[in-house]
Amino acid sequence: MTKSPLAPAAFPALPAIGGVRYAAVAAGVRYKNRTDVMLAELAEGTTVAGVYTTSATRSAPVLDCQSKTGGPGTGRAAFLVNSGNSNAFTGRNGAEAVAAICQVTASTLGIEEARVFTSSTGVIGEPLPHDRITAKLSELRDTLSADGIEGAAKAIMTTDTFPKGSAATVTVGGKTVTIAGIAKGSGMIAPDMATMLVYIFTDAAIGFDALQALLSQGTDRTFNCITVDSDTSTSDTLLMAATGASGVDVTGNAEFAIALEGLMMDLAHQVVRDGEGATKFVEVQISGAATDGDARKVAMAIANSPLVKTAIAGEDPNWGRIVMAVGKSGAEADRDKLVIRFGDILVAENGWVSPSYSEAQAAGYMKGQDLVISVEMGLGAGKSTVWTCDLTHRYIEINADYRS
């Protein structure tokens, strides 16, 4: 598959994280000639927290992870992830597959089943050939490596056109704490929560409640603020492991919280940049709404509107569709108070196109790759920023023919 034109130049050099080792293997779950299973082994004492899809039809591995998150174990732990098959809507077979994978992972690594967290991503409704995965566990264990994170990022891809990674370091009391994360996701992306898989690792020490709070809050401001196609996955999973190997406790540390949220935002933006068929990265900024909730409604109505997204694909500064989306959002709005901008270009105010507006200038702006659409509502202090991409022929091509 051709790499997204919005992709970063290269996968970043991610630092090793004390207490974490990775492996990836080609198990032939569905894809041929590529890796499709990744294992991350986590040192004793690692805190694991997670955020999961709110879908009412969430997958068997998600249900299993949820039941284990916040559990009492402190021994070594593992993340085991396959691509190609989501093990969602697979009936009783789905739970049995998860149990089999967890059992073999636990016995192969010599850890508790309650400390094995699995994810599956890919087609829905087909039985997961879990024996292909379990047959590879010894090989995975024997190839675990502290610098295997890029391979792990590649093994979890589905329709992604590039692997996604991000890192951050924080200095706390003169000591360095490191965070590294990987993600996959390019379609079926919308809140709740950004329809993707994300794994974040740090050598910081932090308890479960504090880590879970950071993750939940950060997700609301990052992964829950992106949308590719308004569709929500049955498999969304964000898992984070804090090994404590640095010996630095970051509980309550603001710099760590900021660095973690920055890393989450970077990964979230990379997912949008790999949106199926995307040729434009679009930031939608809403301010002056009656409430933050209203601002979010307007932002998502714009970001999810097929008419707005096709206009962007066509490099058409069709601001009338922005007005339409504001109007349909359900948020309080006063047509005559709206101020609409494309980048720095004042487009509309006082209920109409601005006297200074130049269609040629706006059309020139729309030819850019990274666009900002902003709307001031003129009603209050509510604000929201979300990120999305355009809707192109390529999205149709990818999704009209996904299973064939």
Place this chain on the structure above:
Amino acid sequence: MTKSPLAPAAFPALPAIGGVRYAAVAAGVRYKNRTDVMLAELAEGTTVAGVYTTSATRSAPVLDCQSKTGGPGTGRAAFLVNSGNSNAFTGRNGAEAVAAICQVTASTLGIEEARVFTSSTGVIGEPLPHDRITAKLSELRDTLSADGIEGAAKAIMTTDTFPKGSAATVTVGGKTVTIAGIAKGSGMIAPDMATMLVYIFTDAAIGFDALQALLSQGTDRTFNCITVDSDTSTSDTLLMAATGASGVDVTGNAEFAIALEGLMMDLAHQVVRDGEGATKFVEVQISGAATDGDARKVAMAIANSPLVKTAIAGEDPNWGRIVMAVGKSGAEADRDKLVIRFGDILVAENGWVSPSYSEAQAAGYMKGQDLVISVEMGLGAGKSTVWTCDLTHRYIEINADYRS
């Protein structure tokens, strides 16, 4: 533009309605070489009722119609509609354009301005060249004809690929009452209310409150149950005129109510059949939900899902995406109680694909033009049926390049 493959064979033969005359003209509002303004003149004593978009950024003509609906006048009345320009988000100029058109229509026909109802449909945010319309009013008046309804239906088209009309007759106390309606709409179609223009005429006699109640209730079950692209117009308008020319009072008559709703449903389905780029007409039936509201949430989540709609375009029986859409809808759902069917084909039950399911058989079904997707939720008595179309390359083509 090529006619939709889902279009009816021909425009139906619509009966004349006592008390109504129509005219259409090419005023050059935006389009060249086609009619773009229609006038319907309504006899003295005509009751006029209306249902309008709930958009917070609704257009100047919608605001004007709303202010006049239910007003005290009983003299002759008129509907004046242009295509090509929606006169929405046109600031103070918008209201001035409506006032100018109403004034000239009233003076040309010799009627009250309060009895002139106007609609505009087309691009948003460009000033309506109302003088091109008012310059044609004498010609419109001089060409009014009882059999001009097909011409009127053609003049209100924008991206429509065929004109839409429907008729019904009802016998009340041995006398015949006739209803005829026309509609336009093919994109920016979603509740509230079906994003389109609809004009219905009858020779029945009925008071405003009774007619308004029939229209509002019928809209909820017809036009508000269709969606093409989830986008809601700033101009949605449904106007109905009851001239009383038949001498038959239909207040409280059930047959009339049923016939009217049937006509509204026919027009609503025609709008979906002309959905931008549509190649499939899809009925989504939800039953067994906890409440009717939940059933509607599920139905609309399926009908608006880009992933479901692209799968249908690809003739792919990708029922996993139906599960996804149920899950994201926000409605109460139990994964293991869902029963999913494509037409009569049982696809999934007990939380998984049915043992009897044949992918080849389902793929054969998806090659049809009219499809039914049904989901039994297994929770209660809530139900909802909505209609939509597939999402194809043609939708992107039409909407990425609409203004150029």
